[in-house]
Amino acid sequence: MTDKYAIWDIDETLISASIKDISTPFLTDPNVFYIQPIIYPSPVEIWIRKHFHECINSLKMKGYKFIIWSAGEETYVKAIISVLFKNVEITHLFTREHTTKYPYTDNGRTEYEYVKILKNIEQHIPGFKRENCRLIDDNPCHIKEGQEHLIITCPKFSRKDTECSYLRNLPDIIDAHFSLKSSTNLPVDFKPSVNNQAL
Numbered sequence: 001m002t003d004k005y006a007i008w009d010i011d012e013t014l015i016s017a018s019i020k021d022i023s024t025p026f027l028t029d030p031n032v033f034y035i036q037p038i039i040y041p042s043p044v045e046i047w048i049r050k051h052f053h054e055c056i057n058s059l060k061m062k063g064y065k066f067i068i069w070s071a072g073e074e075t076y077v078k079a080i081i082s083v084l085f086k087n088v089e090i091t092h093l094f095t096r097e098h099t100t101k102y103p104y105t106d107n108g109r110t111e112y113e114y115v116k117i118l119k120n121i122e123q124h125i126p127g128f129k130r131e132n133c134r135l136i137d138d139n140p141c142h143i144k145e146g147q148e149h150l151i152i153t154c155p156k157f158s159r160k161d162t163e164c165s166y167l168r169n170l171p172d173i174i175d176a177h178f179s180l181k182s183s184t185n186l187p188v189d190f191k192p193s194v195n196n197q198a199l
Contacts, residue, residue, distance in 0.1 A: 002132055003065050005091075005125075006174060009137040010070040010080060012156040016047040017080075035079040046080060047159040051167035056088055058171040069094040069121065069135070071114035071142065094121050100144065115144040134174050151177055 011017060020026075020043040026034065031048045059066075066088060070077045074095040081090065098121055099114040116135070122128045135149050138156040151173060153166055 002129075003127075004063065004178065005067050005128075005133040006059055006064045007067040007069050007133055007135045009135075009142065010068065010072060010077060010084075012138040012158070013136060013153050014049050014052060014157070015080065015084065016049075016157050016159040016161075017044050018159070019043075020045040033083050035076075035083070037073075037075045037079045039073060039075055044076075044079075046083070047157075048084065049157045049161075049167055050164050052084075055167040055170050056085075059174070060088070062171060062175070064174070065089075065091050067092045067094070067121075067125075067133075069098065069116060071096050071099050071116070092121070092125055094124075098124075102144065113141060116142055117144045118146040118149075134177055136170070136174075 008014060019040065020034065022042055027045070031050070033046050033048075034043045035046060036043045056066075066085070068077065068081055068085070068090055072080075072095060074097070077093070077095045081093070096114055098116075100117050100120065101112050102115045103110050103112055105111070116137075118130055118133075122130065130146060130149060133149055134151050135143060135146065136151050136153060137143060138153045140147060140150060140152060143150050151170075153170070155161070155164070155166075157164060
């Protein structure tokens with residue numbers, strides 16, 4: 001049986017993160033946790049997207065394997081997934097060092113974005129085939145090539161989206177995406193952007 005991979009982005013896809021205001025109390029909500037990587041002076045408050053555990057369990061039952069690929073720094077990402085994926089096997093973890101730094105222009109200024117290119121990780125996964133993966137990300141600008149394998153989480157997740165139900169339906173969306181007859185079909189919710197053209 002051929003392995004199928006769900007390759008997860010983290011920030012604004014599965015969680016919303018912000019530096020905690022130390023003057024406010026810590027929350028006891030089961031969908032909130034805190035980390036304090038050494039790269040940050042204060043705790044980071046993490047909100048989990050609604051239906052996350054339901055989505056992950058459904059995909060596990062369907063036989064999907066999980067890869068994390070975030071443009072965040074390794075210390076930060078490891079701190080998050082140690083809680084978020086505590087009871088879930090992650091086959092591979094890729095972070096900022098596995099992205100490519102690309103320039104784009106914003107209001108006449110040159111800015112940089114850490115972009116995901118599949119060739120940066122496929123060499124690290126024995127037997128990996130692009131057609132057997134789906135990249136799950138909140139922003140098409142994060143993917144330089146391989147967008148035919150991209151599923152965009154709509155909308156981007158923020159802590160205010162307490163009623164977002166997108167992840168509840170995501171396992172079926174991933175299944176449907178794999179069933180597309182042409183691998184050149186982009187997901188129906190793909191929207192080109194200015195930054196995407198500039199990369």
